[in-house]
Structures are given as structure tokens and as C-alpha cells.
Amino acid sequence: MDAIVDFFRVYQTTIGVIGINALLALSVWLTLYAGQLTLGNAAFMAVGAYGSALLGMRVGVPFPLGLALGAALSAALALPLGLAVFRLRGVYLAIATIGFGEIVRVVLLTLPFTGKALGLNGIPPITELWHIYLSLAVVAYVLWRVQQSTVGRAWAAIREDEVAAASQGIAVRRYKLAAFVAGAALAAWAGGLSAHLNFSIEPGDFGFTRAVQILVFAVVGGTPSVAGPILGAALLTALPEILRPLKEYRDIFAGLILMAVIIYLPRGLVTLAELRKTRRLQEIGVADVA
Amino acid sequence: MAEQLYNAIFVGSIYALFAVGFALVFSVLDILNLAHPVVFMLGAFVALFFMSTFGVPAALAAVAAFVLTGAFGIFLDRIAFAPLRRRGAPPLSAMISSLGFAIVVIRLMELRYGPDLVSYPAGSLPQTVIQIGDARLDGLRLLIIGLAIILMAALTYVVRATQLGRDIRALAENPRAARLLGVDVDRAVAATFFISSGLGGLAGALLGFAYNAIYPQMGTPYELKAFTVMVVGGMGSLPGAVLGAYILGIGEIAALVFLPAEFAELRDALAFGLLFLVLVIRPRGLLGHRTADRA
Amino acid sequence: MRFRLFALTAAVAVLLAACGGGSPGAQPSNSTGPKADIKVGLAISLTGAANIYGPAQQNGAKLAMEQINAAGGIGGAKIALVVEDDASARDQGITVFRKLINDDKVAAILGPTLSGVAAGAHPVAQQAGTPVVAISNTGVGIVGKCDYGACDWIFRASLGEETALPAALKAAKDKLSLKKVVLMFESDQKFASDGAEIFKKAAADNGITIARTIPYKTADVDFSAFVTQAKGESPDAILASGLAGTASKVLIEVGKQFPQGLRVVGSNGFNSPAVITAAGAAAPNMIVGTAWNKASTDKTNTDFVKAFKDKYGSDPDQFATQAYTAMIVLADAMKRSANATDKAALKKALEGTKDLATPLGAFSFTAEHDVKQPVFVMTVKDGAFVPFN
Numbered sequence: 023m024d025a026i027v028d029f030f031r032v033y034q035t036t037i038g039v040i041g042i043n044a045l046l047a048l049s050v051w052l053t054l055y056a057g058q059l060t061l062g063n064a065a066f067m068a069v070g071a072y073g074s075a076l077l078g079m080r081v082g083v084p085f086p087l088g089l090a091l092g093a094a095l096s097a098a099l100a101l102p103l104g105l106a107v108f109r110l111r112g113v114y115l116a117i118a119t120i121g122f123g124e125i126v127r128v129v130l131l132t133l134p135f136t137g138k139a140l141g142l143n144g145i146p147p148i149t150e151l152w153h154i155y156l157s158l159a160v161v162a163y164v165l166w167r168v169q170q171s172t173v174g175r176a177w178a179a180i181r182e183d184e185v186a187a188a189s190q191g192i193a194v195r196r197y198k199l200a201a202f203v204a205g206a207a208l209a210a211w212a213g214g215l216s217a218h219l220n221f222s223i224e225p226g227d228f229g230f231t232r233a234v235q236i237l238v239f240a241v242v243g244g245t246p247s248v249a250g251p252i253l254g255a256a257l258l259t260a261l262p263e264i265l266r267p268l269k270e271y272r273d274i275f276a277g278l279i280l281m282a283v284i285i286y287l288p289r290g291l292v293t294l295a296e297l298r299k300t301r302r303l304q305e306i307g308v309a310d311v312a
Numbered sequence: 313m314a315e316q317l318y319n320a321i322f323v324g325s326i327y328a329l330f331a332v333g334f335a336l337v338f339s340v341l342d343i344l345n346l347a348h349p350v351v352f353m354l355g356a357f358v359a360l361f362f363m364s365t366f367g368v369p370a371a372l373a374a375v376a377a378f379v380l381t382g383a384f385g386i387f388l389d390r391i392a393f394a395p396l397r398r399r400g401a402p403p404l405s406a407m408i409s410s411l412g413f414a415i416v417v418i419r420l421m422e423l424r425y426g427p428d429l430v431s432y433p434a435g436s437l438p439q440t441v442i443q444i445g446d447a448r449l450d451g452l453r454l455l456i457i458g459l460a461i462i463l464m465a466a467l468t469y470v471v472r473a474t475q476l477g478r479d480i481r482a483l484a485e486n487p488r489a490a491r492l493l494g495v496d497v498d499r500a501v502a503a504t505f506f507i508s509s510g511l512g513g514l515a516g517a518l519l520g521f522a523y524n525a526i527y528p529q530m531g532t533p534y535e536l537k538a539f540t541v542m543v544v545g546g547m548g549s550l551p552g553a554v555l556g557a558y559i560l561g562i563g564e565i566a567a568l569v570f571l572p573a574e575f576a577e578l579r580d581a582l583a584f585g586l587l588f589l590v591l592v593i594r595p596r597g598l599l600g601h602r603t604a605d606r607a
Numbered sequence: 608m609r610f611r612l613f614a615l616t617a618a619v620a621v622l623l624a625a626c627g628g629g630s631p632g633a634q635p636s637n638s639t640g641p642k643a644d645i646k647v648g649l650a651i652s653l654t655g656a657a658n659i660y661g662p663a664q665q666n667g668a669k670l671a672m673e674q675i676n677a678a679g680g681i682g683g684a685k686i687a688l689v690v691e692d693d694a695s696a697r698d699q700g701i702t703v704f705r706k707l708i709n710d711d712k713v714a715a716i717l718g719p720t721l722s723g724v725a726a727g728a729h730p731v732a733q734q735a736g737t738p739v740v741a742i743s744n745t746g747v748g749i750v751g752k753c754d755y756g757a758c759d760w761i762f763r764a765s766l767g768e769e770t771a772l773p774a775a776l777k778a779a780k781d782k783l784s785l786k787k788v789v790l791m792f793e794s795d796q797k798f799a800s801d802g803a804e805i806f807k808k809a810a811a812d813n814g815i816t817i818a819r820t821i822p823y824k825t826a827d828v829d830f831s832a833f834v835t836q837a838k839g840e841s842p843d844a845i846l847a848s849g850l851a852g853t854a855s856k857v858l859i860e861v862g863k864q865f866p867q868g869l870r871v872v873g874s875n876g877f878n879s880p881a882v883i884t885a886a887g888a889a890a891p892n893m894i895v896g897t898a899w900n901k902a903s904t905d906k907t908n909t910d911f912v913k914a915f916k917d918k919y920g921s922d923p924d925q926f927a928t929q930a931y932t933a934m935i936v937l938a939d940a941m942k943r944s945a946n947a948t949d950k951a952a953l954k955k956a957l958e959g960t961k962d963l964a965t966p967l968g969a970f971s972f973t974a975e976h977d978v979k980q981p982v983f984v985m986t987v988k989d990g991a992f993v994p995f996n
Binding site: 031059069106107109110113116118119120122128129131132167205230234237238241242258270271274276277278279280281285288289 | 338342344346391392396399401402403404405408411413414415416419420423468490525535536539540542544547564577578580581585586587591592595
């Protein structure tokens with residue numbers, strides 16, 4: 023029992039970060055599911071982080087309200103952005119969102135009330151693990167249900183072939199925007215939780231590296247199901263701590279593991295279950311040999 | 313003012329040398345090669361190795377850098393990209409694979425050379441200064457500008473006028489059709505990576521000479537610039553990448569010179585604002601010929 | 608069904624983390640026989656953006672530890688250094704501090720390398736009542752008046768920029784009669800931004816006008832334009848605040864564009880032998896306020912430099928020296944305290960540090976737990992740091 027208590031005391035931050043990264047990965051998954059590749063969620067995370075921290079510290083807004091306002095602000099930013107870029111596909115959209123992310127980062131470095139390069143320090147550490155995991159459970163459940171609903175099917179159709187979906191009468195623009203804005207709000211909520219976990223935030227926390235990291239969580243985990251991004255986030259966040267005994271060789275193994283996973287399971291970890299199923303079906307002669 | 317223009321052209325040449333290899337792999341294989349900064353850095357270190365261990369003159373060391381990093385590029389493809397192509401994986405997976413590869417190689421270099429700045433052997437780099445009127449121009453930088461132009465021209469020639477170039481363009485259009493038409497796709501892919509990484513490595517060596525301070529993470533700042541360059545110049549266009557590079561270089565320095573001091577810190581935002589604007593208004597960039605719909 | 612897979616894998620990940628994080632240090636203490644080791648944590652950046660500094664810090668601290676143990680340790684008990692890497696990341700810094708405090712049960716912690724990581728890690732130690740000696744955080748808000756509230760468990764052995772920069776500027780002004788300068792700084796780095804503010808205030812205090820402020824970013828690759836911009840103001844000197852990577856680039860450009868030389872008063876980022884090598888012929892332009900004069904003939908210093916060179920084959924730099932010093936300050940406090948592993952007693956003993964002989968000179972802590980030591984204003988001659996006069 024003692025060992026478990028000790029374990030939590032040491033790794034509580036890591037466990038918290040796993041939950042937050044899972045939320046972030048889901049925010050990217052959401053837009054990927056609707057066929058949009060976005061690297062802007064780190065910026066939305068920043069909006070939520072700074073928004074809720076500033077509202078809490080300077081204005082005295084209570085924590086849950088601060089989180090909600092951060093998410094709302096993010097959504098408000100995501101709407102015009104989504105409208106502006108909705109015609110872009112694939113890599114072009116990704117790069118446009120990278121551009122947006124960098125603009126946000128530079129703005130944060132310039133506005134006086136954000137603390138500029140110093141960032142915000144002394145943020146009260148009021149995020150509890152249950153806040154994070156309750157959010158995660160609710161979000162995961164909601165997304166799982168949505169995936170099976172009309173909205174989810176519309177997103178899947180848009181992802182497969184946007185033109186065909188439009189010709190079937192699906193309001194493509196509305197659905198894409200919905201996914202984009204929802205993803206932004208979710209990332210902001212996670213950002214608010216994160217800011218109140220680690221005492222301080224600075225613009226450098228929310229740059230290109232972060233955006234790529236979130237995308238990697240989602241893709242490595244796998245996009246077919248909600249479990250994918252959660253899995254990817256859990257594994258990749260825990261990895262540096264798991265590899266800690268390797269000391270200065272940590273990064274080498276982390277890089278090799280990343281490569282191995284993506285090369286053998288290019289569509290993500292969750293496809294492992296699919297592979298197993300396909301192989302079994304192949305054995306009994308039902309499925310075609312791939 | 314003239315001096316700032318000269319600075320801008322030098323910076324543009326740097327960006328061009330880096331970006332053109334990156335753009336090549338993207339146009340031909342649809343992959344964002346996040347390991348490109350690594351070959352850039354390796355070029356600088358390969359040159360260092362030859363100069364400090366064997367006392368090879370800088371020019372020869374740069375050639376060695378080109379050849380060896382070109383070969384390394386083929387190795388990169390075999391390890392990180394080819395298995396994914398065989399499985400028909402989405403391009404996103406390739407990007408992530410290259411990311412993992414980059415992490416490993418950078419870390420290995422840090423373990424070998426340390427993360428700190430490393431300099432070339434004393435006296436091994438040309439120190440000539442050319443006086444033109446009032447301005448004192450660094451000979452090495454003038455050389456680099458000239459080399460950049462020559463290399464761009466050479467690349468354009470290879471892509472337009474040689475059989476290899478035609479093979480590569482066929483591969484870019486449609487790999488399956490190319491194979492059916494008898495193009496040796498494997499050879500074309502290898503050639504693409506050789507050229508891309510070789511140019512990247514040569515750029516790294518030249519830049520290493522210019523700054524005389526190399527370190528394993530030296531390629532990272534160029535990555536984001538390369539995105540901007542590709543987008544502004546036009547995805548899928550090599551001359552576009554070169555044009556985009558010079559526009560970015562000149563734009564950054566123009567912002568520095570003309571922006572009032574209070575807005576100086578927003579300079580970066582301008583570069584990305586430009587990127588953003590181009591994507592929204594004219595997604596195919598200045599010289600791009602691929603449609604924005606192609607993911 | 609998917610949730611089963613997710614739950615299983617999450618559980619496995621958490622279990623693996625548990626195995627990986629299992630404490631190797633939870634050994635029962637032996638009441639008879641050799642005294643139990645006194646554990647001291649060293650949390651530094653061995654990987655990530657700040658890993659230029661980590662290895663030097665580790666070397667310095669290790670040397671001190673070995674010397675102290677060879678001389679009998681603390682009342683017979685040996686000091687054991689527990690080294691952890693924070694990967695230059697704040698959340699890992701927090702986890703590392705927690706691990707050192709709860710798993711390894713260290714008596715005190717040295718580190719972390721970066722001020723940005725300290726912003727998250729130091730509050731953890733403060734809450735847990737564990738003394739921390741900062742060995743390379745030179746920004747504001749590390750000791751004394753901290754953003755997160757009370758920080759009386761935190762001490763600093765690294766000379767703050769708020770002391771070093773004004774000293775360097777004043778020395779430059781006295782010797783060179785500076786009237787007009789240009790300020791260049793790395794605007795997306797906390798440490799460099801702090802430095803810029805300190806420079807601004809010091810310039811105002813000394814009646815020096817800053818004709819232009821030129822911010823640049825870490826990712827900027829070429830500095831010719833910035834220096835050309837500065838040249839346009841015909842400054843008497845350039846004040847530069849940035850990390851080591853950009854520092855050498857600034858110097859090289861200054862060397863190119865000011866062939867007759869122009870003084871660059873630099874921040875702590877300039878204070879590195881690697882910058883001297885990279886800047887080459889332009890290096891003698893720099894003036895920097897440092898915590899350490901390698902050429903000092905003080906016996907504590909010459910012994911240290913020799914021992915370091917013998918053990919590691921190269922000269923120590925300021926980061927190694929500050930880590931070494933922090934270690935001997937800590938050991939001295941342990942010796943003076945009633946019980947070396949009683950954190951409260953250790954804290955009190957640290958506060959009482961007065962004029963301890965270290966390679967940095969006579970070392971004391973101020974009432975705010977900051978280092979009190981002489982400032983050495985240095986320049987470069989023949990490839991090495993020499994006093995500026």
C-alpha cells in the first residue's frame with residue numbers, strides 16, 4: 023500500500039499530464055476524423071491556458087468558469103479561422119494551422135499582460151487528477167457516441183470523399199467547422215487544466231514542437247477509434263519516465279520505438295486488434311490475404 | 313541600405329539551399345521529411361571530420377559532405393520511408409517516422425560531439441574580405457551566394473533536361489503509371505533522396521563555414537522557415553521554393569529595417585501572417601502548379 | 608470492446624511506469640557499521656535544449672562530492688549524488704524533484720539548470736520543505752521574492768543577472784565613457800528578456816542612452832541584418848542578452864562589420880569558452896560580468912582548476928564551478944548543522960554560511976538566500992577570459 027501511495031506522490035504530475043495529453047490527442051483526433059489535418063491545437067491550448075490562468079489570477083474567476091471561458095474564447099477564434107481555411111486540404115491545411123499557431127505564439131510573446139517571454143508564474147496548482155480524468159471520461163464517452171451518430175457518419179463520409187459527401191447533401195462546411203471548433207474548445211479546456219497543474223506557463227510551451235507532439239499521440243494511437251489517441255498519449259507520455267533508467271540514451275530508444283510503432287502499425291496502435299482479427303479470419307479462410 | 317540588401321540575399325540563399333531539398337522530396341513523394349534538418353547538420357559535421365582528421369581543405373570537405381550525406385539520404389529512405397511505402401501507409405505516418413529518425417540521429421550526434429558549439433580548425437576557413445566602395449563584403453558569403461545560384465541552376469537542368477529528371481517527374485506525377493511506363497522507380501526514389509540530402513548536407517557545410525559554429529540541433533530553426541518558403545513559392549515547384557526563399561529572406565530583413573521599434577517583436581508574426589495569407593488567398597503559391605485539393 | 612483494450616493498455620503503461628520508477632534507494636538504514644550515505648539530489652538538463660550546461664554541472668558537483676568523501680565525508684557519512692535528467696522540460700523537472708524528495712529521500716537538491724524549469728520545480732521543494740540550492744538560475748524571481756509565494760527553502764549559488772549586468776555595464780562605462788548604445792536581446796527566452804530589462808535599468812542608472820532596441824528570436828539564423836541595423840545608430844557599444852548559441856553569432860557579425868572593433872557587453876550566455884572559440888578573432892570585443900575568474904590565484908581556485916583538469920582532461924567553465932561551489936557550500940552547512948539529514952536544521956545552517964572559501968571567492972548567503980560574492984568583469988585575450996581593466 024505504501025509503495026502505491028509513494029508512487030502516486032512521485033508520479034502524480036506524469037499521470038496528470040497523461041490525462042491532459044489524452045484530451046489534447048482527442049482534440050486532434052476529432053478534426054482528423056472529419057478529414058482535417060490540424061497543427062493548430064497547441065495554439066488553442068495556449069489560449070485556454072493563458073485565458074483561464076489570467077482570468078483566475080487577475081480577475082478572480084473561479085476555476086471551472088475560467089476553464090469554460092478559455093474554451094469559449096478558443097472556439098470564438100477557431101470559427102473565423104476554420105472559415106478562412108476550410109477550402110484547404112491535407113498538408114496545406116496543416117501548414118496554414120502551423121502558421122496560425124506561430125502567430126499566436128508571437129502574439130503571446132508581445133502582449134504585455136501575458137508576461138511575454140517570462141510567461142505566467144505562480145499559477146495556483148488547483149488541478150486535481152479527478153478533474154482531468156473526469157473530463158477525459160466524459161469527453162471519451164461523448165465522442166464515442168458521436169462517432170456512431172449521424173454526425174459521426176457525416177464526418178466519416180467527408181473524410182472519405184468530400185465531393186461525394188457534398189453531392190449526397192451533407193452540409194460539408196458546417197460539419198467540418200463543427201469538428202474544427204469543437205477540437206479547439208477541447209484543446210483549450212485541456213490547456214486550462216494544464217496551466218493549473220504545473221505552476222507556470224510560457225509561450226514556448228505551445229509552439230510547433232508541441233503541436234507535432236499532439237499529432238503524433240493521435241496518429242500513433244490510431245484514428246479508427248476513440249481509444250486510439252488515449253492509448254497513444256498514455257504510451258508516449260509515460261515513455262520518458264519508463265525509459266528513465268536509460269539515462270542519456272533515453273531519447274535514442276524513444277525515437278526508435280516511435281519509428282518501430284509507426285512502421286509496423288502505420289495506422290496506429292489500435293489497429294493491432296484489427297490485425298489480429300484479420301489474421302484469424304485469414305486462417306479460417308474467410309478474409310482475403312492482404 | 314545596400315548592405316541590408318546584401319544581407320537579405322545571403323539569408324535568402326541559405327533558406328533556398330535548405331528548402332530546395334525539402335521541397336524536392338515533398339513534390340516527388342508527398343512526404344514532409346522532418347529528418348531534413350538532420351542531413352543539413354550532418355553535412356556540417358562530415359566536413360568538420362574531414363578537415364580536422366585529415367586536414368582536407370574546406371572545398372574538398374564540402375564535396376565530401378555532399379556525397380556522403382547524399383548516400384545517407386538513401387539510407388534514411390530505406391529505413392524510415394520505404395517500409396511505409398510498401399504498406400501503402402498515409403503520408404502522415406512517413407512524417408512521424410522521419411521525426412523518430414531525426415530524434416535518434418541528433419541524440420547520437422550529441423553523445424558523440426556534445427551539444428555545445430563546435431568550430432572548424434583554426435585557419436581552415438577563408439577569411440577574405442572584398443571592398444566594394446563603402447561596403448565590406450565577406451568573401452565566403454559572396455561565394456555561398458554564387459554557389460547557391462549555380463546549384464539551383466544545376467538542379468533545374470537535371471530535373472528538366474536529363475533522363476533522370478524525367479524519371480523523377482514521372483514518379484512525382486503518378487508512381488504506378490511511371491512503373492508501367494518502364495521507369496525504374498526505385499532508382500528514381502534513390503536519386504531523389506540523394507539529391508535532396510546531398511544538397512541539404514552541402515548547405516549545412518557551407519553554413520557551418522559561414523558561422524564557424526555548428527551543433528547537433530543546428531538544423532531545427534530552418535524547418536519552419538522551409539514550410540513558409542514552400543508555401544509562398546508554391547508547393548511542388550522547385551523554382552518556387554527558391555523564389556519563396558528569397559522573398560522570405562528579403563521580407564524578414566525589410567520588416568527589420570522598416571518596422572518602427574515598438575513593433576519589432578511582431579516581425580515573426582509577419583512571416584507567418586504572410587504564409588497564412590498566401591494559403592488563404594492563393595493556395596498554390598506563386599509558382600505552384602499543383603491544386604490545393606491534392607492532399 | 609475497444610474500451611477493454613484501452614483500459615488494459617493504460618493499466619500496463621501505468622504499471623510499467625511503476626516498475627521503471629521503482630525506488631532503488633529505499634534501503635533500511637544500518638544502525639551499526641558504516642554510516643548511511645547522505646543523499647543529495649542533482650536535477651539537471653542532460654538532454655533537451657539546455658543540455659549544453661548539464662554535463663559541466665554534473666562534473667563539477669561530482670568532483671566536489673568525491674573530494675568531500677575522500678576527506679572523511681560529513682562526520683564519517685559519505686555523500687551520495689543522485690543525478691536525474693529533466694530533459695529541459697518543466698513537467699519532467701517537477702516529476703524529478705518529486706522523485707528525489709519522495710523516492711530517494713534526499714536531504715537537499717541542487718538545480719535545475721533552467722529558470723523556466725525552476726518555475727515549476729522549486730515550488731515542489733518549497734511545499735515539501737526541502738532545501739534547494741540553485742546552481743545556474745540567474746533570472747529574477749528565483750530567491751527572495753518569488754511569484755509562487757514564499758520561497759524560503761530556496762537558495763541560490765549562481766550570481767544573478769541583476770548583479771552581474773549592472774557591474775559589467777558600469778565597468779564598461781567607466782573605462783570607455785559610453786554614452787549611446789544599442790540593446791539586442793533574445794526576446795523569446797525568459798532569461799534573456801530578464802537580462803534586457805536589467806540592462807535597460809542599468810543604462811538609465813548610468814546615464815547611458817539606448818538608441819535602439821533590437822529583439823531577435825532563438826530561431827533566427829543570421830545576424831548580419833541585426834548588426835547592420837545597430838551599426839546605423841553609430842553606437843559606442845552594443846548590449847547583448849542571449850543564450851550561448853546566439854551570442855557567438857552576434858560577436859562574429861560585430862567582428863565583421865566593425866573591423867576596428869566594437870565592445871559588446873554581454874549577459875551570462877556569453878560566458879562560455881565555446882563562445883570564445885566560435886567567435887574567433889571577434890571574441891576580444893566582449894565584456895561580461897561573471898561569477899568566476901578562472902585566472903584567480905586564490906588557492907581554493909587553483910586547486911579546484913587543477914583537480915578538475917586532472918580528472919576530466921579539460922578546464923572547468925563557470926557552470927561546473929558553480930555546481931562545485933554549491934556542493935561544498937552544502938557540505939559545509941551539513942557539517943555545521945546538528946543533523947546533516949534534518950532539513951530544517953540544514954536550512955538554518957545554510958543561512959549561516961559566511962565567507963566560505965570557494966573557487967568563486969568568499970561566499971555568503973544574503974538575507975534573501977542569494978549569493979554574495981565579488982563580481983568579476985571579464986574580457987577575452989588570446990583565447991581565454993581575462994579581467995577587464
